[in-house]
Amino acid sequence: MKIVTRFAPSPTGALHVGAARTAIFNWLFSESLGGDFLLRIEDTDRVRSEERFELQIIESLKWLGLEWRGEIIRQSGRLDIYGRLAERLIDEKKAYRCYVTAEELGQKREEASKKGEIFRYRREWSQIGAAPGKPYAIRLSVSLGEKIFVEDLVRGEIIFDSSEIEDFVILKADGFPTYNFAAAVDDAQMEISHVIRGDDHIINAPRQILIAEALGLGKPQLAHVPMILGQDGKKLSKRHGAESVTEYRLCGYLPEAVLNYLVRLGWSFGDQEIFTAKELVEKFSLKGIGKSPSVFDSGKFLWLNGKYLRDLPEERILDEMAAIVVQKGLPLQSPQKLRKIMEQMLQRSETLNAMVDQALYFFIDDFEYDEQAAAKFLVEKNREILELLAEELLGFKNFSHDNIHGGFERVMQQTGVGLGKIAQPARVALTGSTKSPGIFDVVEILGKDTVARRITRALDFIGSRGA
RNA sequence: GGCCCCAUCGUCUAGGGGUUUAGGACGCAGCCCUCUCAAGGCUGAAACACGGGUUCGAAUCCCGUUGGGGCUACCA
Numbered sequence: 001m002k003i004v005t006r007f008a009p010s011p012t013g014a015l016h017v018g019a020a021r022t023a024i025f026n027w028l029f030s031e032s033l034g035g036d037f038l039l040r041i042e043d044t045d046r047v048r049s050e051e052r053f054e055l056q057i058i059e060s061l062k063w064l065g066l067e068w069r070g071e072i073i074r075q076s077g078r079l080d081i082y083g084r085l086a087e088r089l090i091d092e093k094k095a096y097r098c099y100v101t102a103e104e105l106g107q108k109r110e111e112a113s114k115k116g117e118i119f120r121y122r123r124e125w126s127q128i129g130a131a132p133g134k135p136y137a138i139r140l141s142v143s144l145g146e147k148i149f150v151e152d153l154v155r156g157e158i159i160f161d162s163s164e165i166e167d168f169v170i171l172k173a174d175g176f177p178t179y180n181f182a183a184a185v186d187d188a189q190m191e192i193s194h195v196i197r198g199d200d201h202i203i204n205a206p207r208q209i210l211i212a213e214a215l216g217l218g219k220p221q222l223a224h225v226p227m228i229l230g231q232d233g234k235k236l237s238k239r240h241g242a243e244s245v246t247e248y249r250l251c252g253y254l255p256e257a258v259l260n261y262l263v264r265l266g267w268s269f270g271d272q273e274i275f276t277a278k279e280l281v282e283k284f285s286l287k288g289i290g291k292s293p294s295v296f297d298s299g300k301f302l303w304l305n306g307k308y309l310r311d312l313p314e315e316r317i318l319d320e321m322a323a324i325v326v327q328k329g330l331p332l333q334s335p336q337k338l339r340k341i342m343e344q345m346l347q348r349s350e351t352l353n354a355m356v357d358q359a360l361y362f363f364i365d366d367f368e369y370d371e372q373a374a375a376k377f378l379v380e381k382n383r384e385i386l387e388l389l390a391e392e393l394l395g396f397k398n399f400s401h402d403n404i405h406g407g408f409e410r411v412m413q414q415t416g417v418g419l420g421k422i423a424q425p426a427r428v429a430l431t432g433s434t435k436s437p438g439i440f441d442v443v444e445i446l447g448k449d450t451v452a453r454r455i456t457r458a459l460d461f462i463g464s465r466g467a
Numbered sequence: 468g469g470c471c472c473c474a475u476c477g478u479c480u481a482g483g484g485g486u487u488u489a490g491g492a493c494g495c496a497g498c499c500c501u502c503u504c505a506a507g508g509c510u511g512a513a514a515c516a517c518g519g520g521u522u523c524g525a526a527u528c529c530c531g532u533u534g535g536g537g538c539u540a541c542c543a
Binding site: 045117137231235264 | 468469470471472473474477478479480481490491492493494501502503504505506507535536537538539540541542543
């Protein structure tokens with residue numbers, strides 16, 4: 001059998017990490033078996049679907065390196081097909097028109113639930129409110145008391161009782177199909193062999209099976225993967241902060257890391273943590289998918305991104321950094337200087353953005369002093385150290401690493417204190433904080449003029465404090 | 468409420484009857500390196516939800532309990 005998978009997002013928001021993971025699973029599954037991976041846009045919700053979201057989702061998929069085959073199928077362009085099939089089901093008495101409005105039904109449901117009962121729509125309601133020319137929805141006739149078997153590749157057999165399923169809508173009053181109808185029809189017509197999707201769709205499986213059977217269409221093999229949860233154990237959502245692929249890209253995450261992290265969330269291959277895309281294609285199989293939901297751990301994600309960051313070719317990091325510098329409106333530095341900054345920030349940052357954000361003092365003079373750092377180190381007793389340092393350092397024609405080192409050595413000799421006692425005040429004066437790359441590197445990268453300005457600023461600051 | 472799913476360190480997970488003093492990773496703690504912070508190296512603390520079975524033997528199989536999650540739309 002030819003393996004064909006699909007990713008079928010609805011364009012009602014950016015590509016959520018949960019959706020991204022199912023896309024990745026489907027892509028890996030077909031890639032690993034030499035099949036096709038298709039893209040279908042489920043834009044049947046006229047109110048919530050927006051083109052910009054579709055564009056954003058497509059951009060995210062490309063960024064992640066998930067390539068689909070052929071044209072994108074758009075459900076809004078297939079309305080006539082769904083309409084014809086729904087009418088056919090009416091002709092075959094497998095479906096019927098329903099004139100009750102959604103609002104009226106909502107009331108019924110509410111009343112029932114207040115009484116602790118469950119309202120399930122059945123055929124006898126179908127003529128209520130019927131009138132010529134009045135819009136209607138089409139519902140599938142679901143027979144009672146039948147077992148529906150869902151063969152799940154991850155969970156095994158799941159059995160549903162058809163009595164629990166009401167006569168659900170397959171075609172809405174606006175002529176658009178519902179999710180289950182369009183999905184069942186399209187999966188069959190696109191000859192999808194396997195559907196890998198989130199756990200939250202398990203409930204839809206029996207409905208889609210019912211539709212496919214009513215229509216005499218083929219059914220894909222199903223694999224439901226556990227959900228991704230937030231730190232609070234609830235389904236990951238906007239409440240939990242960053243949750244779309246776009247946001248992570250904008251924060252300076254690498255596509256390789258996003259791919260790797262998301263795959264490993266719910267799938268494993270022994271003890272291995274880090275996989276290239278190629279390795280994933282080789283090693284992926286449904287066997288490695290777990291059954292229990294996974295909590296999204298932003299800390300581990302960050303760590304993984306840092307790993308990938310340090311593995312990137314320098315030229316690529318430099319390009320990305322330059323773009324971020326421009327985007328943040330910071331003064332672009334010479335390529336030589338940017339490279340030095342990159343070399344220093346690389347092992348101190350987990351994301352591309354952090355490489356710039358945490359190195360602001362290399363770009364601008366008017367950073368703020370960290371309050372605690374200034375209180376501890378920019379104090380009167382360190383005035384002499386900073387003055388001596390200025391004297392020693394600013395005398396060099398060649399502002400080299402060795403000369404700078406020598407300058408610090410001489411200040412140590414003159415004051416009789418260790419390097420640490422000199423480096424920290426200098427660090428705060430030059431960077432505003434007690435944390436930075438090695439002090440000699442900082443001085444060298446900043447350059448003589450900047451160092452002079454900043455020591456002056458720090459001395460002024462000490463003076464103003466003392467006053 | 469009903470239906471469905473799930474249950475190993477805080478988190479991601481390996482292990483699926485004896486090989487287990489339950490392994491790895493993140494995080495955490497300590498040490499090394501060291502001018503600070505990182506990166507890197509080493510070490511450590513940390514888990515089979517509970518109760519019944521089945522079995523010579525159960526983290527592993529079965530049942531129940533508890534807990535968590537999902538769904539319950541003319542959303543997808």
